[in-house]
Amino acid sequence: MDMVKVKINGIEVEVPAGSTILEAAYKAGIDIPTLCYLKDINEIGACRICVVEVKGMRGMVTACVYPVADGMEVFTNTEKVQKARKMNLELVLSTHNQDCLGCVRSGDCELQKLAKDYGIKDTKAWSGMNMEWPVDDSAAHMYRDNSKCILCRRCVAACGVTQGIGVIGANERGFETHIASAFEQPLDNTSCVSCGQCIVVCPTGAIAEKDDTDKVWAALADPTKHVVVQTAPSIRATLGECFNMPIGTNVQGKMVAAARRLGFDKVFDTDFAADLTIMEEATEFLHRFTEGGAMPLITSCSPGWVKYCETYFPDFIPNLSSCKSPQQMFGAVAKTYYAQKMGLDPKDIVVVAVMPCVAKKFEVGREDQSAAGVPDVDVAITTREFARMIEKAGIKFDRLPDEDFDKVMGEASGAGHIFGASGGVMEAALRTAAEVLTGKELEKPEFMEVRGTDKGIKEAVYTLAGKTIRVAAVSGLANAKEILTKVRNGEAQYDFIEVMACPGGCINGGGQPTQPASVRNFVDLKSLRAGALYTQDERMTLRKSHMNQEVQALYKEFLGEPGSHKAHEILHTSYVARPIKY
Amino acid sequence: MKKISKLPFSGTPEQEAQLRAWLEENGKKPGAAMPALQFAQEIYGYLPVEVLRIVAEGTGRSLEEIYGIATFYAQFSLSPKGKYKIAVCLGTACYVKGSGKILAKLEEKLGIANGDCQLDGKFSLEASRCIGACGLAPVFTVNEDVYGRLKEDGSELDAILAKYRD
Incomplete structure (x- = not known):
């Protein structure tokens, strides 16, 4: 690789040719603020917060996109630079709704931080024309408040490029420029798949999840309700970030303790249902693989992916596994098996799901998701909302003891835990399928080829009991589009495909803690978070779904065999083709 | 913001074939979106959703991206134009001479708002930027005909509109 030498504020660094000034400065230990820039997907140099001076150049340049040249001397902190950044910030603020106090992003807003860092005293210095934008809260999972939008277009890139x-x-131009959908249609009337990747990249409070915590508080306050909570695999790997813990800290024990202190009657694990999903899905796979059926089998855990398939690739609906997602399987089992065991009326049980995902808010309202005649899951909240509840209740998260999940639906294998990362569902399914096919214990439970968050498409070929199985693990919907197009055109053949809507899987889901661009651009968020789950799996003795004793008890006492008639009634669902709207 | 037409779409299969043929040949070239929209507007006279869907498909871009371009440039219209297109100049000179009042009178007389087209497709009305006829202020045009030095009370408007009552 060709290297060039540049000086940043007098500090000499050597960087690969083609690096940007921003990257060279990072190497020199200097932060340059950004607002619109997101590495690889939104490199448009539009907000001009990252301006710097370059020796010998007349004007200032945008560090985020300007490539360095050998011998270049850059100054990131001169009086001229500071003045320009301050004025650019004042201009951004001139059309920004400054109702910050109760804003959902107050405290982790990137604009707020910059306004403070640059000592903006008069936030209305350039106040002039301001548009009135209605809030679009038409969709089940999120809202958009354009009065807080700074037109950085990070959400546009997440939707169009990543997904x-x-x-x-x-749309429109000048003061009338605003982010919206074609023909000003409300989001609910578009073919948005509810993945929420737009939310996690928004630097301000312009886009956020629909807050459903009031529904949870109300259920907790109702003495006639038995309120149970389930926490998704990836939550334990990210929740700590909301309480200033290092990225990649596994906080399972504290998470359970916090849920108990919030007043949930039972604290259960979605990972139990992940193991259950594997029992059903591995059975379904082996059945289709040996007896015939729509192949390749494609996973159905990710509701953003399922809606994407229904909308953009309806010809693949027969390939989707009929298994409900772990969230929904959990709810279905809670309101049938658990209700029966506890002598409870399913109508009196409230199932709350803590999810890394905003599409789960859409999923709870889907058809054919009510095993006991009432919705399987009542409320789905995101990691962020759960953290907000803990905060509001005054629970000192970092001082909590580590506690264990409740019995009956609280046991999970390592295979269940790794569901939260791209490739995890595939690996979990392979661990079980391999032992069923061969009738022997696996020497090594790891399937390394499908791991990793850096590649959006991972492929592998395994030989199990003399049979060749071709698999792929895909994350990010642009990658799903690529691989499905290949399968459709006969350019690629697989037996089993795992798809997760969000890049890297649920650990990077649309409901996860927001991290500023300064972290997203330079820290490998996805692999740090995924690492927490793989480490947990590695340290366990129970690493295969079919060895989970609570899952075994569920089949023995209630469901019969995996894939039984009763299992189908309770744990499986159906899909609908959706027309492409706006 | 651009006015979005609520009139039913009345494009013909011939028009669609013409647009698709152009897109087939040029749609995937870099920078095709602008000329595609210009060509589509030439064919249909305006850009309703049905037409933008064809352009989006033919250029391999999302409908929203095409819509974003169509609303960015003043040359594109999302609502149809009448047989007689009335454009009232709201440039500075015309405006101080009362063209705003003339626009309001025309809205009243034609029964349509600025940016709209009559249901029968006869007249459409829009405000324009300066057309460079400041010496004649206030000015409006009906297709290629220019009417200037108008009285701001609108007393001449009936006679002018009557010329186009065919």
Whole structure:
């Protein structure tokens, strides 16, 4: 690789040719603030917060996109630079709704931080024309408040580039420029798949999840309700970030303790249902693989992916596993098996799900998701909302003891835990399928080829009991589009495909803690978070779903065999083709 | 913001074939979106959702991206134009001479708002930027005909509109 030498504020660094000034400065230990820049997906140099001076150049340049040249001397902190950044910030603020106190992003807003860092005293210095934007809260999972939008277009890039969907973009021009959908349609009337990747990249409070915590508080306050909570695999790997813990800290024990202190009657694990999903899905796979059926089998755990398939690739609906997602399987079992065991009326049980995902808010309202005649899951909240509840209740998260999940639906294998990362569902399924096919214990439970968060498409070929199984693990919907197009055109053949809507899987889901661009651009968020789950798996003795004793008890006492008629009634669902709207 | 037409779409299969043929040949070239929209507007006279869907498909872009371009440039219209297109100049000179009042009178007389087209497709009305006829202020045009030095009370408007009552 060609290297060039540059000086940043007098500090000499050597960086690969083609690096940006921003990257070179990072190497020199200097932060340059950014607002619109997101590495690889939104490199548009539009907000001009990252301006710097370059020796010999007349004007200032945007560090985020300007490539360095050998011998270049850059100054990131001169009086001229500071003045320019301050004025650019004042201009951004001139059309920004400054109702910050109760804003959902107050405290972790990137604009707020910069305004403070640059000592903006008069936030209305350039106040002038301001548009009135209605809040779009038409969709089940999120809202958009354009009065807080700074037009950085990070959400547009997440939707169009990362996910390959593009239902939002910049409409009109000048003061009237705003982010919306074609023909000003409300989001609910577009083919948005509810993945929420737009939310996690928004630097301000312009886009956020629909807050459903009031529903949870109300259930907890109702003495006639038995309120149980389930926590998704990836939550334990990210929740700590909301309480200033290092990225990648596994906080399972504290998470359970916090849920108990919030007043849930039972604290259960979605990972129990992940193991259950594997029992059903591995059975389904082996059945289709040996007896015939729509192949390749494609996983159905990710509701953003399922809605994407139903909308953009309806010809693949027969390939989708009929298994409900772990969230929904959990709810279905809670309101049938658990209700019966506890002598409770399913109508009196409230199932709350803590999810890394905003599409789960859409999923709870889907058809064919009510095993006991009432919705399987009542409320789905995100990691962020759960953290907000803990905060509001005054629970000192970092001082909590580590506690264990409650019995009956609280046991999980390492295979269940790794569901939260791309490749995890595939690996979990392979661990079980391999032992069923061969009738022997696996020497090593790891399937390393499907691991990793750096690649959006991972492929592998395994030989199990003399049979060749071709698999792929895909994350990010632009990648899903690529691979499905290949399968459709006969350019690629697989037996089993795992798809997760969000890049890297649930650990990077649309409901996860927000991290500023300064972290997203330079820290490998996805692999640190995924690492927490793989480490947990590695340290366990119970690493295979079919060895989970609570799952075994569920089959023995209630469901019969995996894939039984009763299991199908309770744990499986159906899909619908959805027309492409706006 | 651009006015979005609520009129039913009345494009013909011939028009669609013409647009698709153009897109087939040029749609995937870099920078095709602008000329595609210009060509589509030439064919249909305006850009309703049905037409933008064809352009989006033919250029391999999302409908929203195409819509974003169509609303960015003043040259594109999302609502149809009438047989007689009335454009009232709201440039500075015309405006101080009362063209705003003339626009309001025309809205009243034609029964349509600025940016709209009559249901029968006869007249459409829009405000324009300066058309460079400041010496004649206030000015409006009906297709290629220019009417200037108008009285701001609108007393001449009936006679002018009557010329186009065919």
